[in-house]
Amino acid sequence: MLHPVVERITQQIEERSKRRRSAYLTTSLQAAEQGVNRAHGCSNLAHVMAAQPDEQRLIMRQGGAAHMAIISSYNDMLSAHAPLKNYPDQLKETLYRYGASAQFAAGVPAMCDGITQGTPGMQLSLFSRDLIAQAAAIGLSHGVFDGALYLGVCDKIVPGLLIGALHFGHLPAVFVPAGPMSSGLSNPEKAAVRERYAAGLVGSKELLEAELAAYHEPGTCTFYGTSNSNQMLMEAMGLHVPGTAFVSPVSDLRHALTDEAARLLVNNTRQGGRFLPLAVQIDAKALVNGAVALLASGGSTNHTLHLPAIARAAGYELRWEDMAGLSQVVPLLAQIYPNGSADVNQFHAAGGVAWLLRELLENGLLHNDVYTVAGQGMDAYTRAPHLNKQTLEWREVPRESLAEDILRPYAAPFVKHSGLHLLAGNLGRAVVKTSAVKEEFWSIKAPARIFDRQDDVLAAYAAGQLTGDLVLVLRFQGPSANGMPELHKLIPLLANLQNNGQRVALVTDGRLSGASGKILAVLHVTPEAAKGGVLSRLQEGDLIEIDARQDLLHVHVAAEQLALRSDAQVPNDAPLGYGLPLFAAQRRWVGPADQGASFLLED
Template sequence: MLHVVVEQVTAALEQRSAVHRGRYLARVQQAAEHEPRQRLGCSNLAHALAAQPDAARLIIKQGGSPHIAIISSYNDLLSAHAPYKDYPDQLKVALAKAGATAQFAAGVPAMCDGITQGEAGMQLSLFSRDLIAQATAIGLTHGIFDGGLYLGICDKIVPGLLIGALHFGHLPAVFVPAGPMASGLANKDKAAVRERYVRGEASRDELLAAELAAYHQQGTCTFYGTANTNQLLLEAMGLHVPGSAFIHPHTPLRTALTAEAARLVARNSRQGERYLPLGVQIDARALVNAVVALLASAGSTNHSLHLPAIARAAGYELIWEDFAALSAVVPLLARVYPNGAADVNQFQAAGGPGWLIRELLGAGLLHGNVPTVAGEGLAAYCREPWLEEGRLAWRDLPEQSPAEDIVRPAAAPFAQESGLQLLSGNLGRAMVKTSAVDPAYWQVRAPVRVFDSEAAVHQAYAAGLLQGDLVLVVRFQGPRANGMPELHKLMPLLVNLQRNGQRVALVTDGRLSGASGQVLAALHLTPEAAAGGVLARVQEGDWISLDALSGRMELEVSEAELATRQPATSTEELAAGFGLSLFSAQRRLVGPADQGATTLEWE
């Protein structure tokens, strides 16, 4: 039996989106009626075939066999994406065995938030998602493909690829992960060195040694931030080969899973056994499944931005109230850093996405009978892959949790509610993740300290100016102000203040993502300060109360007093040397956080 709230949220999503979804599906159907390559002129097709080997030319000219686009975010700057270097050749070989052909259609940009955190380049991070969607469209718009293989892992890359692919919703899609790096220095030990460095108790050499021990080889970072949340959500949406999210790069099992992705996309093409257009596959049920998986795993708060933007690309209006309604009934089933001590490799060893999906299905919290690239509904995603005499196979997971400090059954969760909450009040609306915050700190009422940049906070901290209980307000960090950077480097100093006995909280129109933890943080506040939000009228000495239990967030200033105040304006100038001025149009056009902070129109 499907849980009544899951059923209600799904029905409400379908009802409010009926007009947009209907228009979207009509466009998908219209695009599907055109046979790729058959309508191209001879010169057009010749250009497409010019660089192809003779055998591929013959197959493509004759038609009747699927021709697949490979869209990759490969670069060797990002550890998570470096393994993709040889994937196009691997995929082409696997497709050839399935009687299909492929071309590397486009490379999309992929930037690393880990490299840019605290730097001006982070101001382009969120905008890169929509740019990646557009770059995906450029590769696919040649109009010669029957499906797509999408190679991406990290924060904005997977949502951008999916948004782009949904604009070609008549094509089947399979997403191809590369897996996490092996475990290095434990995430909690790395965080401890960061906190000591902020206090002046660790040298830069000691900090760098710790960071290098944590981030030490190819593969995704091992904490459960946005990148790894992406991978779990793709499993819950049925867009991966089942169980492929967290298998290490450069292993025989990973190679077999990559080949299986090629086989499945060919099978799901119109020339294959079961035509599965992406735009049909990603429906209200798939979106609700993604939200439920996000909540049960205490995933990145960034997905309260990405999932509405993805939904919009498929003709759906997913709202924060949907997250809040589901959060009240979805239990917390996993503890992975920063919401626990385990990293994603330990999570995978304890059952990983398969465990989570099985438990949620059993509790009626997921739609099970949904189309997936594997073709068996979500039941196929409740097992783990392995090699049986060199061949890819799947096996059942243990009935009992092998590590109850990492994963638990739905009948005995870590918490009855997921921990991602919607806060509302006279400041606006914000998201807060309580799953890593001690319940003793879920309610904070304190005087305000106001800053207009992350750097200014650090200067005040270094000068010893952040004394006593306080609510730290960091404004002009929203999408229209400066692209909504992640404020990663605030967390170590806030943790230090809290450990000193101060009651502290953060209120910001910026982001914190997978770094959210330990300190109560109201994120993605909308309306943002740069768009006329009340946040621009907050002054030093005001009081703010945050209550994650009741979902309230209040600035304790009367409406009459607020009306007399002139809104502040940001004094921050664009930093030189980062190309920020190229994105001035995005800052003007971007929508609010609760609608996905996107610059793209409805599909």
Template sequence: MHPVVEQVTAALEQRSARRRERYVQRLAIAAERDPHKAMGCSNLAHAMAAQPEDATLIMKQGGSPHVAIISSYNDLLSAHAPLRDYPERLKAALAKAGATSQFAAGVPAMCDGITQGEGGMQLSLFSRDLIAQATAIGLTHGIFDGALYLGVCDKIVPGLLIGALHFGHLPAVFVPAGPMQSGLPNKEKAVIRQRFARGEASRDELLAAEQAAYHQAGTCTFYGTANTNQLLMEVMGLHVPGSAFINPYTPLRDALTDEAARLVAHNSRQGERYLPVGQQINARALVNAVVALLASGGSTNHTLHLPAIARAAGYELSWDDFAALSKVVPLLARVYPNGAADVNQFQAAGGPAWLLRELLGAGLLHNDVATAAGHGLRAYTREPWLQHERLAWRDLPVLSPALDIVRSAAEPFAEEGGLVLLSGNVGRAILKTSAVDPAFWQIRAQARVFDSEAAVQAAYRAGELQGDLVLVVRFQGPQANGMPELHKLMPLLANLQQAGQRVALVTDGRMSGASGQVSTALHVTPEAAAGGALARLQDGDWLLLDAQHGLLQVELTEQQLAARPLASASAELELGYGLEMFAAQRRLVSSAEQGASSLFED
């Protein structure tokens, strides 16, 4: 193992020892309860009332696993539309494995692509915790021996996993749906977005381009948060190996879905190998997830999700862990927005299996982890295929079939990972370097300060964003308004940069996992609404953003900065989106570095 990976893992275990010990104790207590023996007759009768007769007989006899199906299906989200028929397919596969099952809960799922720039985006991050709670409601009936979790997109998979970890005595397998077939290339779509922002393309032209990119059921094909989710489920051993990027409605996808059912039954207490998910997700699995995120140039949103997932499992994962690993983990993949390829091309070039094989070979991943497949992480370094109509796995080529998409650990795209931790008197922030030309990694310019995305758009249309500048967009953190993504700003900033201006963005908000090109300091902590330095910045302040040296500084003395008044944002909520119902989450939410969650008391 690489010594830094070992050191980060050991430090994570040490700082989390008490929290993890309490968590494991709760698992042991929960695991002692046998639902088939402990449940009262009236309770059991209610649970079996709508079951087929054969399933009722099996449940009455006991001794066979009873599996929950938790799904985020709706047909509003293209990525989740293929999940419609999964429950019945999974029930049939579970029956073949000698298990019974029930659809235990549907959880909410919203699409950031639909809500970008709209009021509803302010609920996006909070939906993760609500999904975790909805998962708990489905499982809290207390009759299950394992669970299958059906989800794909941004907050949904982290929410499902957080919920699953609160029932960590149960085995878990995550069941994805796969990406849509490739449509209009992502770079061509981005060009049309920038032309529209400049007034050079009509709305009809923009809509036609967007529809050509997002054109059928399945996950969007860029490497944003949704597809980063799928890679992380692979490296954490929660998938059937190779499940992440197989297209929907294909025989191979169906075979992988059936195998998920077999594995969860196999891993139950009534199966051959009991694997509680709370034991599976340990410090080694979490470090593996961070390493894979960095090596793939994955979504910045996971600097929020992984700490929240870790906390649900009894660990205190910090941004310093990300930073330490980023110094030694090479960038091995170029997938849009970090390159031209989409996830279908990434999969064809070797996909997650390639990435994991190279990282294991370089000693950057822990192989000695429990996985759903049961053979350590190396089982996830082969690709699935149908051999005589039966699911099988085969080795990948030794050499990269596409050097512009995947590289070996010996010859990476970059020696360091795709994320950088910035710190200074403005606060701590995350910057994604893998999608930004190194020529723009250091920017020193005067600030233009705004309190909303809409105000920036208005200033751009008015031609007010002239010369080199650092755009500060504050009061976008979790306490202020739920931490929306500010994806609408990227075409504007990209236009300014292409026009010769040196520009950067500093914000306590989030940015889409698909964003790149412009240096962006995200998730600034403390946020403005919590009294962070962002609330003291003014137009004309000189700011330094330096990715190479990890700096985020305003050129003011400590005394000058402290003497500044704290700005305050408007308390008005945009009407018609239900934002008023989430006031408690805004009050209780933790900092971005702690995962921006309202589920944990400490």
């Protein structure tokens, strides 16, 4: 039976979203009923077919078979997306075998937070999500497609593709990933080298050698940050071929799964065996399933931004309170770095997504009455794919975990609370992920050290100025101020301070993703400093109290005194050469973090 809290929160989402969801679904179904009219005019159709081979032209002219769009984030600078290079040709060939045709409709931008970390380019990262949604919409705007395949993996790309796809919710959709690179230098070893570098114990040469040993070939990075959390999300929401998330990009099994994505899309079109528009497939139950799987696996805090934005695109209002409420009853069943020492390949070998989803489903934490690209219900996602003499099949995963230091059953979890907390107090609202933080560090009361720029923190650390217990406040990192960059450069130095016996925490209106690690990090503080949040009125030495057990975020300054203080101003020193002025409108119109930090907000 479904857990009563999961049922209650799903009902609350549905109830508060009735008007918006009804309007969205009505519009999408009306568009679906209109169908695809490729005969807008002979000139229009000729332009569509001009570059197509004769056999594809024949399918399109006859009009009785499905014609698909391929939207891809391929580029060969990003290791996670490099394997996607040949997917369009493979998908077209497979679709042709099933009597369908396809065109590469659009390439969407794909940037890497790892490459832009600590640079001005990171200020464009979050905004790229909504831009990707718009780029996907442009590719689909020609109005000639019966379904779409979305090729993408990393941080903002998959949420952006899904938001764009939901605005074409009358079309069936299948998401197609590439898989992780093989394991290199372990994530704990990599983190240790970063901490030694921050402490000045090793130089750039040693750091680069460690990083190259960790990131060493095509495929997704192997730690459980936003990229791999995306893949968990797509599985739990039924948008992948079952078992696709963490299969190697260079394996025969990956090739077969990509073929299967094409077959399933054909089946889900109006010309196939079951018509499944994306607008129907993604409902409140699918959204809750995604949230539950992310929580149980210790997924990225970035999804406290992405899931509300995705939900809004589907006509729902998903709140931080919903995710925090689920977190109270969803246990942490997986430990993948940074929540543990294992990488995603080891997680996959231990039973992986199928094992985790089966455990959640059998214990009433997932909705089973949902539509997926593979059929009705989540059962298909509790089995693992394999090749039997080149035939793709699925088999049951072992009942027992193959590695209880990586995966544990519902009856004996790592922790009963998944680790996502919603903090509130006179500083605003914020999220904390405690799954990688030792419980002794879940609370702190210490003086604030106030910074408005990440580089200033690094300089203060290098100068030995971050002494004693402290709460490091880095403000003006919210979406309106500078696009809400991730702040991973701070983690090694804060970890060093904590290792040396100081009690430390971070409070910011910026982001850290899934790699915040062992430091108590209070993220996405809302209202942000640039919008008049109390962060802008903090002063050096103010006593800040954080308590993840009590969900408290408080500055011990009287309200009357705070009201008399002037707001600090957003630093006006935008770097040159990164195209930042092109995104001035996004910074002006972006919504708050607790509504998804989107500039695509609409009623």
